Amino acid sequence: MRGRNAVGPRPVGPGGGDTVGVLAVDSGGSGLRVVVADARGGALARRGSSEPVRTGARGIDPGHLMEQLVPMVRVLLAESGVTELRAAAVGAAGLASLGDALRAELPGALGREFGVPVVALAADAVTAYAGALGARPGAVVAAGTGLIAVGTDLDRWHRADGWGHLLGDCGGGAWIGRAGLEAAVRAHDGRPRGSAALLTCAEEQFGPVAGLPGKLYPRPDRPAVLASFAPRVAACAGHDPVATGILRAAARHMVESAAAVCPTGGEPRVAFTGGLFEMGEPLLVPVAEELAIQLPHARRVTAAGDPLAGALRIVADLAAGTLTLPGDAAMLSVMTG
Structure with missing residues (x-):
């Protein structure tokens, strides 16, 4: 090196x-x-x-x-x-x-x-x-299947999360998809905090819930399979309080990671990049609200690339x-x- x-x-x-x-x-x-x-x-x-x-x-x-x-x-x-x-x-x-x-x-x-x-x-x-901010101080949250935040003052790198779907990636696509499927199986069982709407979506996408473990656990691409359910969570968020709560929790996790790596001085830039943000307002609105609470000194910018x-x-x-x-x-x- x-x-x-x-x-x-x-x-x-x-x-x-x-x-x-x-x-x-x-x-x-x-x-x-x-x-x-x-x-x-x-x-x-x-x-x-x-x-x-x-x-x-x-x-x-x-x-x-x-x-x-x-x-x-x-x-x-x-x-x-x-x-x-x-x-x-x-x-x-x-x-x-x-x-x-x-x-x-x-x-x-x-x-x-x-x-x-x-x-x-x-x-x-x-x-x-580098795609989002180039060589400028700030923080970037990259969210797709997983999630990681990285920040720099141009002297050294700082990272938060990115621990994978079993230990972290909190707020990422696999995390949202897993939370949505958990709400679905809770509804199936009759347990609290279940979502009938997400149960319907899960069965439309994966078939009967009883067969869900066999379709997830053996898969080497399990994070991607979990993340494939995240758009269904976003689609339910407008009318289902459980789905709305999942996306609000995801936004909170994202901004916590950004705050952990963002330079504390000046007016650092913060950008969000990755396919997860294509879900639009159901996720972007709670992200903006969390930024105002956790990183009021930072300037949010659109990722350049x-x-x-x-x-x-x-x-x-x-x-x-x-x-x-x-x-x-x-x-x-x-x-x-």
């Missing part, structure tokens, strides 16, 4: 040619998104997969990531006309706590397969931050030798292939 400003490759000058490019990867709970871009980060071709990278005893599985990535990158290189990849940036969900094998093996694998000389490995929260845009920004800066986001062994490291 290199230091904060020693980012390795020489800048790509005017003579670099149209065939020189960079690679950006966003690996999340719902699959992979991959872009080959010119050396300044302008996207030339993109591909995606809906299969999440496996996590096992060694953490994130670098072999499974490469198994998916290699054929996609080959197609993208052919489509884009790029023949030399100057750098790569990979944003991966779970990297901070489950990324040891990925850090040990992925840069070398990308070097062998595609001749990539330098690779930035980033937690998906860091790519979300998503985590894939953040990976593109990081890799373009890496190729140009201008990457200034703080390095961190767990959150953002730059390594040679």
